[in-house]
Amino acid sequence: MDTNRRGFLGAVGRVTIGAAASIAGAGEAAEAAASPGRAPHWGMVVDLRKCIGCQACTVACIMENHVPEDAFRTHVSVYELVTDGQDPAMVMLPRLCNHCDDPPCLPVCPVEATFKAETGEVLVDASKCVGCAYCVQACPYDARFVNHETQVADKCTFCIHRTRAGLLPACVETCVGGARNFGDLNDPESPVSKLLAAHPVSVLRPEMHTNPNVYYIGLDEVLDGRVTGEAAWHPPFDPGASVAEVH
Template identity: 55%
Template sequence: MDKIRRALLGQIAKLTAGAALVPLSSLASAGINDQPPRREGDPSKRYAMLIDLRACIGCQACTVSCHIENEAPLGSFRTIVSQYEVEHEETGDIATFMLPRLCNHCDNPPCVPVCPVEATFQRQDGIVVVDNDVCVGCAYCVQACPYDARFINEHTQTADKCTFCAHRLDVGLLPACVESCVGGARIIGDLNDPDSQISRMMKEHYEDLMVLKPEMGTSPHVFYLGMEERFMSRPQAKPAIWDVRTQEGEEIGYEFDGH
């Protein structure tokens, strides 16, 4: 790491707490609110993921495999399966609902234009990634993400998130979460290829597909099949059964509330 970046990180470390309070409106006035040109990746492809909730059993194999593959710090996750107990309003019957969550690799990603150093960028194949050699850990992108899909990696002090395992896709492998899904609930592929599995499933189930927070206008490219409408936006939920804590024992509260 060069001396200039080391010095900058030293200042950022002192200002991290305050940075979390900076309103995003101030970034727009700073003139960095336009989507920069996409770079890297194959421009002929547009990767997306379809999650078939009818096949998800909440085993968290995707969470574990992603954690191992990408070496995320303890208590931080690039993907996780949130689990909810849903009570039927009329009968009172209880059912469990699984909701896998990850970066949505939006076509209009709000996390990209707020980055003051363009460390967060979108590849030409639609995958949103972070250049850790450029990121200064200001956390603007963490605030901007409406899907709670980003965090500051305590080891690298830079922004971290799901990348669809772009390093694996680039060499013809599946993302770790897709490869480890025992129910085959996660399907990833190229939407520009009409013969890909995801394209065929999107066409077959078009009327039943949903995305998270469509009202945000981000055009997310993680699609859900078999999701109830009440989960499209942040549901009212209380933690139960288990919670997630840091190494120091501090509760993270990974469910929609607080992460």
């Protein structure tokens, strides 16, 4: 985690801190100009060998981004993997927006509320979004939803409000096993670039050719298309419920 943080801080130092973000993600301020030189291109490498399914990332994201009840910007799906001749195994699949370089959610937006930031994030301008949900339907990763409180499209933003302040995304900061790694894909010395160079990686839904910026180490091929389904953890509907009441 310390190496991950040092590499990230080196990259974020090259970016000018932007103005305030909009509710659903970020507004035009998300494309604030980078400082002279190359801008970072943020990406994430998830090492499934280290994910223990603790859902700390899920909880951290909900708390950090004020995600409404029964909605998720990120979560960890849990599957039982059965292989011939072997005992069943529980496997974890952390999921979030893949911040694609060719995002199918972008061209379907009739008001151009969805846009690609200079630093790689796919974002939503809440001031433009009309809540039509075309982008929700177009996303091949089931990573978008219409926020029932704001009535606009909502999704993971790689915690742009944190990265522009020199902080790691909340899910990366709180990952107990160090499974989530975040950094500059343009920098060959960043933790994520080193992981990509050192290990075979996979992406979800490769047949969609979206050029995602979220990569997985140790992803079983039978899971690369598993991007739908109920989250393994749900927040309590009763705001006063204790942890023991969460199943």
